[in-house]
Amino acid sequence: MxxxxxxxxxxxxxxxxxxxxxxxxxxxxxxxxxxTPDRLARTAPGRRAADARFLAQADGDPVRAESLRKAFYADLTAKSIRARRAKAGQRAGADA
CATH class of the missing domain: 1.20.5 (Single alpha-helices involved in coiled-coils or other helix-helix interfaces)
Incomplete structure (x- = not known):
């Protein structure tokens, strides 16, 4: 070992x-x-901070902020897919 x-x-x-x-x-x-008895209360500060960040990036425009939020999560999804595929490829290579 x-x-x-x-x-x-x-x-x-x-x-x-x-x-x-x-x-x-x-x-x-x-x-x-x-x-945690109240999950919404526990996560509220983080949600507020994320909302404020997107709104600040959009110069206070809530419509643009929503688009920025959607783009952020779409990018996060794509990154997750790439990571899972890379990990699956590593496992397949180790099994060979």
């Missing part, structure tokens, strides 16, 4: 440290959301 892996508690599997940390972070995030 190298420095980048740790043996699981059952001793049967070696998991990369980044995988262990990611899983722990995911579990903590789920616990945090489970303890």
């Amino acid at each position: 190298n420095d980048a892996t740790r043996t699981g508690t059952d001793g049967a599997s070696d998991l990369p440290v980044d995988t262990i940390l990611r899983l722990a972070a995911q579990a903590n995030a789920h616990k945090s959301w489970a303890a």
Whole structure:
């Protein structure tokens, strides 16, 4: 075993440290959301900040701000698709 892996508690599997940390972070995030009684209230500051950012970029024009928001999320979707395809290609190359 190298420095980048740790043996699981059952001793049967070696998991990369980044995988262990990611899983722990995911579990903590789920616990945090489970303890949140009002999700809308918790996320409201972030939504307000995003709205203000798009509105500022649009020089106060709400119609342009909505177009900027749609463009931002379309770009984010495209970036996600590219990342998933690249990851799938890496897995396919590792299996070969």
